[in-house]
Amino acid sequence: MSQRKLSMVAIALALAVGAGYAAPGLHHADGAKPGATAQRAGVNGARIRNADQEPGNWMSHGRTYSEQRFSPLKQINDRNIGGLGLAWYYDLDTRRGQEATPLVVDGVMYFTTAWSKVVALEAASGKRLWAYDPKVPPEWAINACCDVVNRGVAIWDGKVFVGTLDGRLVALDAATGKPVWETLTIDRKFRYTITGAPRVVKGKVLIGNGGAEMGVRGYVSAYDAETGKLVWRFYTVPGDPSKPFESSILEKAAKTWSGEWWKYGGGGTVWDSIVYDPDLDLLYIGVGNGSPWDRRVRSPQGGDNLFLASIVALKPDTGEYVWHYQESPGDSWDYTSSQQIIVADIPIGGQVRKVLLHAPKNGFFYVLDRKSGELISATPYTNINWATGVDMKTGRPIETPIARYPGSDPAPIIPGPGGAHNWQPMSYSPLTGLVYIPEQDTGFKYKAVEHFEPKSLGFNTATDAVAAGLPQDPNIKKAILASVKGHLVAWDPVRQKQVWEVERPAAWNGGILTTAGNLVFQGTAGGNFEAYRADTGEKLWSAPAQTGVMAGPMTYTVKGEQYVAVLAGWGGALPLIAGEVALKSGKMPNLGRMLVFKLGGKASLPPAHMEQPVLHPPASTATPATIHKGEQLFQSYCSNCHGDVAVSGGVLPDLRYSGMLDDEMWYGIVLGGMLKQAGMVSFAKELSREDAETIRAYVIFRANQSLAETK
Numbered sequence: 001m002s003q004r005k006l007s008m009v010a011i012a013l014a015l016a017v018g019a020g021y022a023a024p025g026l027h028h029a030d031g032a033k034p035g036a037t038a039q040r041a042g043v044n045g046a047r048i049r050n051a052d053q054e055p056g057n058w059m060s061h062g063r064t065y066s067e068q069r070f071s072p073l074k075q076i077n078d079r080n081i082g083g084l085g086l087a088w089y090y091d092l093d094t095r096r097g098q099e100a101t102p103l104v105v106d107g108v109m110y111f112t113t114a115w116s117k118v119v120a121l122e123a124a125s126g127k128r129l130w131a132y133d134p135k136v137p138p139e140w141a142i143n144a145c146c147d148v149v150n151r152g153v154a155i156w157d158g159k160v161f162v163g164t165l166d167g168r169l170v171a172l173d174a175a176t177g178k179p180v181w182e183t184l185t186i187d188r189k190f191r192y193t194i195t196g197a198p199r200v201v202k203g204k205v206l207i208g209n210g211g212a213e214m215g216v217r218g219y220v221s222a223y224d225a226e227t228g229k230l231v232w233r234f235y236t237v238p239g240d241p242s243k244p245f246e247s248s249i250l251e252k253a254a255k256t257w258s259g260e261w262w263k264y265g266g267g268g269t270v271w272d273s274i275v276y277d278p279d280l281d282l283l284y285i286g287v288g289n290g291s292p293w294d295r296r297v298r299s300p301q302g303g304d305n306l307f308l309a310s311i312v313a314l315k316p317d318t319g320e321y322v323w324h325y326q327e328s329p330g331d332s333w334d335y336t337s338s339q340q341i342i343v344a345d346i347p348i349g350g351q352v353r354k355v356l357l358h359a360p361k362n363g364f365f366y367v368l369d370r371k372s373g374e375l376i377s378a379t380p381y382t383n384i385n386w387a388t389g390v391d392m393k394t395g396r397p398i399e400t401p402i403a404r405y406p407g408s409d410p411a412p413i414i415p416g417p418g419g420a421h422n423w424q425p426m427s428y429s430p431l432t433g434l435v436y437i438p439e440q441d442t443g444f445k446y447k448a449v450e451h452f453e454p455k456s457l458g459f460n461t462a463t464d465a466v467a468a469g470l471p472q473d474p475n476i477k478k479a480i481l482a483s484v485k486g487h488l489v490a491w492d493p494v495r496q497k498q499v500w501e502v503e504r505p506a507a508w509n510g511g512i513l514t515t516a517g518n519l520v521f522q523g524t525a526g527g528n529f530e531a532y533r534a535d536t537g538e539k540l541w542s543a544p545a546q547t548g549v550m551a552g553p554m555t556y557t558v559k560g561e562q563y564v565a566v567l568a569g570w571g572g573a574l575p576l577i578a579g580e581v582a583l584k585s586g587k588m589p590n591l592g593r594m595l596v597f598k599l600g601g602k603a604s605l606p607p608a609h610m611e612q613p614v615l616h617p618p619a620s621t622a623t624p625a626t627i628h629k630g631e632q633l634f635q636s637y638c639s640n641c642h643g644d645v646a647v648s649g650g651v652l653p654d655l656r657y658s659g660m661l662d663d664e665m666w667y668g669i670v671l672g673g674m675l676k677q678a679g680m681v682s683f684a685k686e687l688s689r690e691d692a693e694t695i696r697a698y699v700i701f702r703a704n705q706s707l708a709e710t711k
């Protein structure tokens with residue numbers, strides 16, 4: 001191997017794992033002195049239930065058990081926000097997606113980064129107290145549908161809990177960051193991952209997992225916070241009916257399935273929302289999509305396929321089923337209901353009702369009675385074409401003729417698998433009575449595959465990945481890209497009506513924070529962190545983040561001074577998978593950073609440099625048939641990480657620019673696992689040398705096509 005090629009491998013490794021490109025650590029400009037030390041972090045149920053008594057802390061994922069992400073703090077408000085400036089920032093050691101909401105307890109900030117790492121900082125100064133790396137094997141990344149992200153920690157009685165990408169639940173000593181216990185929550189024979197934040201309720205740590213694109217069977221587990229011992233587990237879909245069902249409710253659920261669904265796993269993963277309601281002592285879980293997506297494959301005689309795409313209420317002590325409401329019966333679109341669930345008490349029809357507020361991927365805004373699961377109302381909060389409404393008698397969506405993509409032509413359905421709202425948290429302000437939703441407009445062309453064979457690597461959706469790809473006809477491409485947008489939507493859940501909106505030029509914008517200062521905070525795909533008046537939507541403030549921001553912001557105080565924090569860093573599902581659609585805001589550097597603001601903050605970010613790589617592909621000499629075969633294989637195996645039709649959305653290497661396109665090393669990487677340590681595993685189980693050759697021919701073709709477009 002030549003020196004040049006060796007250094008290319010080293011660069012590829014460094015880019016992919018994010019190692020060695022910048023010194024991680026603290027930067028601030030206002031002379032903050034180290035003061036706080038690591039604490040015991042004595043969070044318990046009483047403190048979280050009474051979180052409004054200590055609004056300077058943010059002790060659980062959505063601040064309170066209700067997960068409204070509303071803060072009573074108002075030192076920073078709609079009158080003085082012009083003075084908000086950067087207090088400090090902290091560089092991360094990874095360039096992958098950052099989705100975590102930090103927690104702050106008694107002057108210490110705890111958060112996770114990509115690769116399930118945990119960091120504890122002094123919340124006033126950003127000084128590092130400790131860091132923990134669970135050392136996720138890089139090759140486990142191939143099992144993640146949507147990047148090596150993590151959405152945060154939970155804290156309870158002196159311990160910090162993190163779920164790792166490779167399926168472990170780890171308890172750390174909050175004072176030192178040293179592991180106290182660790183337990184494996186998955187069977188590693190299956191392609192499960194954990195990206196969600198644990199929640200702790202009544203001394204039990206609750207955690208789910210992801211993998212519904214990879215053929216798994218979903219469940220949520222409760223572990224004893226003190227010992228790590230499994231207390232209960234609730235499966236969201238029934239298993240093989242020839243074996244005993246784990247619970248009687250699963251025996252009933254099995255009647256809504258047909259065929260041999262268990263051979264496909266079924267899906268229904270609980271990968272994000274797990275919410276506790278102390279008033280009713282109930283747990284609500286948001287259940288994900290079917291595996292594979294197309295119901296005709298997993299349940300050929302139809303059926304609702306409970307509890308896919310549902311909210312399920314459970315008893316927190318035992319995991320026993322209480323009620324469910326299914327939002328997308330017989331899911332065929334990756335319409336997860338895993339999106340954040342908000343617990344609220346709102347006035348409806350002259351009385352205050354205990355409700356859940358939910359804006360899942362499918363585009364309807366649901367208000368449910370949380371005691372019974374009864375549907376109170378459901379209205380689209382965005383443009384949709386898969387259903388015309390929800391029948392209030394049956395609670396079922398009224399599907400349109402294209403919804404089940406019956407024909408052999410691809411059916412353009414809105415929303416697509418990216419969802420009209422994804423994991424980016426929304427917020428409810430009890431002061432304005434509005435829910436603020438990070439909405440997005442992304443459709444998808446669904447087409448059934450003729451013969452579905454589950455693969456051991458890559459997505460198993462049973463939909464045609466070539467039909468879904470962005471067409472290269474310039475006019476069609478332009479029209480599709482123009483239709484992809486986002487909105488910050490202020491939604492009245494009582495009248496089920498939009499009150500105001502702010503249009504975003506791209507999809508995949510950040511989560512939302514509201515405060516008693518009449519403020520709404522949101523980061524953008526375009527690299528800003530912004531604030532609006534909560535009542536009117538008037539734009540009040542913006543600061544450059546230099547990189548796409550997806551995570552949910554939060555706010556806290558230390559010694560009476562209010563701070564606003566947001567984790568910056570581009571990645572997750574859309575940037576990994578959607579190619580050019582994810583680049584609508586333009587190419588930006590991908591900088592993983594904690595950004596913290598306060599009134600009078602004087603810190604500033606260093607200038608950001610954007611590399612401008614140049615296309616220099618070898619000549620495209622392959623036959624159209626070879627290129628077409630390569631396209632099919634690329635879309636099926638490679639596009640989920642390297643981007644639709646070989647355009648990277650700004651996270652992982654763009655193969656059109658690869659120096660390996662004319663080199664034997666291409667096969668060493670694709671088949672030989674040479675870059676395993678960067679997460680690029682060997683595909684030899686699935687692909688032959690000839691397959692790898694056709695993929696190479698397709699990438700060379702696309703690189704030349706792109707080069708021609710720039711001329």
Ligand code: CA
Nearest residue numbers: 212213289334
């Ligand atoms: Ca999914």
